[in-house]
Amino acid sequence: MRTALALLASVGLSGCAAYNVGPSRFSTAAFIPAKTPTEVRLNQLPPPARPLSVAVYGFGDQTGQFKPSEQGQTLSRAVTQGAGSILVKALQDAGNRQWFTVVEREQFKNLLNERQVIREMRERYLGETNVNAQALPSLLFAGVLLEGGVIGYDTNTVTGGAGAAFLGLGASTQYRQDTVTVYLRAVSVRTGEVLTTVTASKTIASRSLNASTFRYVAFKELLEAEMGITTNEPDQLALRQAIEKAVYGLVLEGVDLKLWAFKSPEAGAPLLEAYKAERDGKFAPDKVETAMKAAESAPPLKVLATRDRLKGNDGPDAGNKKGSP
Template identity: 70%
Template sequence: MRVASLILLSSMLAGCMTVGDSGRATLPEMSSLAVYPAQTQTQKALGLIPPPARPVAIAVYGFTDQTGQFKPSETGQTLSRAVSQGGGSILVKALQDAGNRQWFTIVERESLRNLLNERQIIREMRERYLGEANINPQALPALLFAGVLLEGGIIGYDSNTVTGGAGAGFLGIGARTQYRQDTVTVYLRAVSVRTGEVLTTVTASKTIASQSLGASAFRFVAFRELLEAELGYTTNEPDQLALQQAIEKAVYGIIMEGVDLKLWDFADAKAGWPLLYRYREERAGNLDAKAVADAVKRIAAMPPAKMTPRRIAPPETSQVRSAGGTAMR
């Protein structure tokens, strides 16, 4: 009986460990090296969008946390926010990933004051050391302008949207599991600079999953011999990663909505039609969660689109004027 109890306990504790490529049960690897995070499935889907007929000049002044929520704590009030405050930076990165940097010409607006200060320093230095009364436009050309503004923010962070667990025990030996889901929601809208019209809006959500596994034993295995053991393992999906995927999903939706509304278009309509059709089905609710996940995996497995180099010309040329007015009515 004593041997059987130890074998059962060992099997339960091993079940809480991960299995490596070699087939051996191992604990999670602890590493102090800095790494580049792996691409998310939504990020891969953005990169595989076919090129546009011409790039859209776009500006992001900010993408803020509009929930005002603080991170929940069991010990009391905390000053940490529930979600990342770097939504604007994540949004700019997602716009760059769209079509491998071919969809959008992104102009800096979030730190515009710093940019203008540096340009003023260049102007003053050239006046003092080169004696230029009029600054050479080749050395300091005019800033690019945007035809579309992207506005919005993080509009929801709901905790414990789904909770549950299970457990069992026998003769002092037991196991348990618990899980919880939170949901983060982002809102994104495209606004025409020329008319101020809201061209299109998109809302995207992403669940944040947490799971806990544990096993314990407390029993006498022999006379005056008490066995007591406990082991647990908890996984929490990073909030920042969930926010990143929600923003990437919103950018993907903005592109498809713009194509659907004829605000912009693919360079090759036949190449973009399958993605647009799948987006329409998903928006209409005709695809369940599994079908959507399978579609995203198929898109991620597609070969990358051929990337053509693109040169950003000074704003006085017709090329930039057309880019700035692509989506303006």
Template identity: 55%
Template sequence: MAEPVLNPTTQTEYALLWLPKPLEQIPVAVYGVNDETGAFKSSDSVQTLSRAVTQGATPILIKALHDAGDRSWFTVIEREKLDNLLKERQIILEMRQRYLGESAKDSHALPALLFAGILIEGAITGYDTNTQTGGAGAQYLGIGASTQYREDAVSVYLRAVSVKTGEVLLSVSTEQRVASVAWQGNAFKYVAYRELLEAEAGITLNQPRHLAVRQALEKAVYGLVVQGAKTGLWEFADKADGETAIRFFDENYKSDFSKDAMKGVPKEFLDAAKGNAAKR
């Protein structure tokens, strides 16, 4: 039996950890990341009620916010399990009142809870299967091999909301591919008179869906930091390092217009859209 291991550090997590430090840390609250896809896990044989994507995206987002700038960007305040926190605080106050004689008015056992100026809200909004499929194979004198691949896609949205005004300050969307690859080899050949050799072997590798959700959320947090810096919502402590982080985001995470998707759209509309995107 294999021993348990820590989750591997992804490229997107390394990028978050590398983010330059902010001018000041930002307190944020996360209430939850919902699965709004309505998609169930695909099965070729029986009906399944298992969800296609993880239902535990909120802890993944909280970790991604902590990873930003190696815990320098955001102070994350607990809100998803707030009832548990309030119950525990109430137990502490009651026990101190009962056994230490403290009054609720004069007790200094617990300081006031932190509050956030910004809410981070998100959702997994899409899970598309078989967005790209294909394969190849060859056979010679009864011996052959083949390979097949398939891609799914997970879409994630994040937004930053001002607690003071309710205004949506930033909105970021990301998409992450989920790849599956299968290799197969076979032999069908006479090795002697009336002796037929039949052999088949294969292996399939499936990228974990929760890893795709994790990478999509990490990209979204990176995008949230970059978009906020571009709009002046917050600033990098070192402007030169900040420009490097923005350039990395634009070169690696920001996709360009697809020629196929934009086919038939008037050129002047495309030029205007690209100009607005460049300003953002």
């Protein structure tokens, strides 16, 4: 009996260690979520030559999917309906609020109503017949519209599990993977031209670990015990990272197309080359990440050397070494 209980305890503790389950997971205190890796990358973007004024009228759920349920039909949506708010936050995170000037458009009617209230109150109590430009200046306008939405939510893209049992003692694990995909495009307000488009995806992982025992420990004495733990990556967190990745890609796609530029091209060159290598499938994402971390912490000359390696060259003199003019 002691052996069975010890095995169950060890499996349970190993599950807690593997999935990082502790008292904080069950705490009811409010907390501020930690920054995601994609948010950190957005914050570290070099400043632009000049900020872009953008507007987001809506960034909604275009999948039309409902949350999957084993009990039957449910009216809950598969993804959050607040993707527009997440996009605005991601735009402000780009370069620590240096890349985009975001104007309010999603709740534009509320903004106009409030300005009308201000105008009527000043007219009633101050006798103003004309709009005071100092008290109520003109609204900012955007040069670029950002549109798109959540275009895909695929469930059970990867499923599997494993288990084993011996003499009534057993353990098993199962996993499942979903994928959420977002689409983001930049549209010129002046001409209506679609300037660039970006698509980003993020997987959502779910895992479970279970252990059980079923054996006789004495005559007519049966021990039966079960324990398990399940972890599910929040859908909202996965969508947030996908949107942040799309904004990051939008910035670098625009730089690559010369729609906008970094204030210091040398500072943004290694980021652009690493993004293009990832986009074109020339390097695995982990290799690109390693190269970029080395480039960001290296002196300027080493940054240029890292850029050349990502291009596939040995250095600025590679052509001469190969006998080219």
